[in-house]
Amino acid sequence: MAMILAKRMKRTVSVILLLALVLGLLAGCSSTSSSTPDAAPAAGGSEPAAGGETERERITVRVFRSKAGHEVSMDQMEIFKVMGEMFNIDFEFDNPPQENLVERLNLVMMETELPDVIMEMPMTDVLKYGETGIILPLNDYINNSMPNLRAELDKRPGVEKSLTYGDGNIYYLPMLDETPSGNTPFIVRTDWLEKLDMERPVTVEDWENYWEGVKTTDLNENGQNDEIPFTAYEIERLRNFCVAWGVLDDFFTDPTDGGKVHYGPIEDRYRDALIWMNDMWNKGYIDQEIITADFSSHSAKLAQNIVGSFAGPLGGLLAAQNATMPATVPGFHVAATEPPLGEAGVQIHSSIDLVPRAVVGATITSSCKNVDRVIEWLDYMYSPEGQLLVNMGIEGTHYTMENGEPVFTDYVMNNPDGLSPKQAVGTFTIAQGTGMPSVLCFCETSQLDDAAVLEAKANCIIPFLETSNQYVIPGTISFPSEADAERRAAMADIETYVDEMVMKFITGRESFDNWDTYVSKVKEMGIDNVIGIYQDAIDAWNS
Numbered sequence: 001m002a003m004i005l006a007k008r009m010k011r012t013v014s015v016i017l018l019l020a021l022v023l024g025l026l027a028g029c030s031s032t033s034s035s036t037p038d039a040a041p042a043a044g045g046s047e048p049a050a051g052g053e054t055e056r057e058r059i060t061v062r063v064f065r066s067k068a069g070h071e072v073s074m075d076q077m078e079i080f081k082v083m084g085e086m087f088n089i090d091f092e093f094d095n096p097p098q099e100n101l102v103e104r105l106n107l108v109m110m111e112t113e114l115p116d117v118i119m120e121m122p123m124t125d126v127l128k129y130g131e132t133g134i135i136l137p138l139n140d141y142i143n144n145s146m147p148n149l150r151a152e153l154d155k156r157p158g159v160e161k162s163l164t165y166g167d168g169n170i171y172y173l174p175m176l177d178e179t180p181s182g183n184t185p186f187i188v189r190t191d192w193l194e195k196l197d198m199e200r201p202v203t204v205e206d207w208e209n210y211w212e213g214v215k216t217t218d219l220n221e222n223g224q225n226d227e228i229p230f231t232a233y234e235i236e237r238l239r240n241f242c243v244a245w246g247v248l249d250d251f252f253t254d255p256t257d258g259g260k261v262h263y264g265p266i267e268d269r270y271r272d273a274l275i276w277m278n279d280m281w282n283k284g285y286i287d288q289e290i291i292t293a294d295f296s297s298h299s300a301k302l303a304q305n306i307v308g309s310f311a312g313p314l315g316g317l318l319a320a321q322n323a324t325m326p327a328t329v330p331g332f333h334v335a336a337t338e339p340p341l342g343e344a345g346v347q348i349h350s351s352i353d354l355v356p357r358a359v360v361g362a363t364i365t366s367s368c369k370n371v372d373r374v375i376e377w378l379d380y381m382y383s384p385e386g387q388l389l390v391n392m393g394i395e396g397t398h399y400t401m402e403n404g405e406p407v408f409t410d411y412v413m414n415n416p417d418g419l420s421p422k423q424a425v426g427t428f429t430i431a432q433g434t435g436m437p438s439v440l441c442f443c444e445t446s447q448l449d450d451a452a453v454l455e456a457k458a459n460c461i462i463p464f465l466e467t468s469n470q471y472v473i474p475g476t477i478s479f480p481s482e483a484d485a486e487r488r489a490a491m492a493d494i495e496t497y498v499d500e501m502v503m504k505f506i507t508g509r510e511s512f513d514n515w516d517t518y519v520s521k522v523k524e525m526g527i528d529n530v531i532g533i534y535q536d537a538i539d540a541w542n543s
């Protein structure tokens, strides 16, 4: 930071000099641009004579980005004041409320003079505006003028590939993420585990034992055996236990078969998983309403203090349950679990965020007149100093360095005006919002995440990502358009049939004697052809 500070002070000096110069001009001198380069050397010898540091014209950069609900408007955010000073930029923000983003952006995109930078273009619009030349291809800038972003991309194998569109161009500068932010692990009541004198379940036998305990013990102490061992907002969450048998409930690459693509629901291993689920169903451990549940009916059920385990997102269900339930149910606590372990001997998360995520941070439009200057500023946001500024704010005000790590001050963690940590962050930076061309640092998220979420990431998710990545097909994989149409058409029918049959196998309405007939039918519907389409796409991705 010391280096940055020195640099800033130097620039501040230069700004003052430029101001003096401009005032001089107002008093009757001639053109700005021709006399600017002479300004620095005239500074009384304090500048190095190398001539590298010539003062530059102050430019205006117009930035479009929506304002998240927890944020102040961007023109009030300190990080932009600091960067404006640093790069001699006046920012002009078009900062509509998030709910008006699409409407406002559509209007803006019809204007002849576009903003220079659009920080939050919907992913689906990027290629459209890129192909028509309205936003610029950025490959050459990234390779030649963005050393900091280049370094971040080089640290993350696969990300550049996922940023590159079919036409070979990169159209947006990404928001990178150091940690997985989304996942839907199985979640258990740790206070109930304690009452049962059990550890968090790992193997499928552990799960069965826990469910038996929930089913047969009046854990909520209301005099009735009304406890539901497992429920979820959709039956797919239950189906996901198939990972313990070494298959995914979808297409996956199988490392036990040289990485070849398989379709889980027709595998023998999947049948074995369904036999177990059917057993659990018959024993009454699975909520029968799982078939018709949705997120709101599920949430209502969770609020009744009757559910022993469920599955769902870390923020939306794990953190939310721990934040709200203890008020009415003293001692209530839920925690995530490791992926279930079965006879396959592997622990797999089937739904993982791409690690790292690389979503839209910023695009630059064809109206931008100072692309090189804008690129220089944006690249700074990916530098170690820039990341610290964007994530943590101003040292001394928003964070302090403790043992070499940035730690939020009470301004964020215990805000004097009663703002939540996220709201407090939203008063000086965009890092807790969307559309940030930088890296969302672990230093920031680790201090703002709920304790149970942090624990889940550290113990239940991150240790299993390497194995999981061998199975999970990247979400950004793309198919040639003809093959994609074929795939979609076949899968529309196959998924409908598979969903119906899998539900029947779990609930016992279909005998496992008919498994082979079911598999034959899925094959008749063209599953092998679709597996081939996935295999080709994976081969192309890996080549």
Ligand SMILES: [Ca+2]
Pocket: 217, 218, 219, 220, 221, 222, 223, 224, 225, 226, 227
């Ligand atoms: Ca009870």
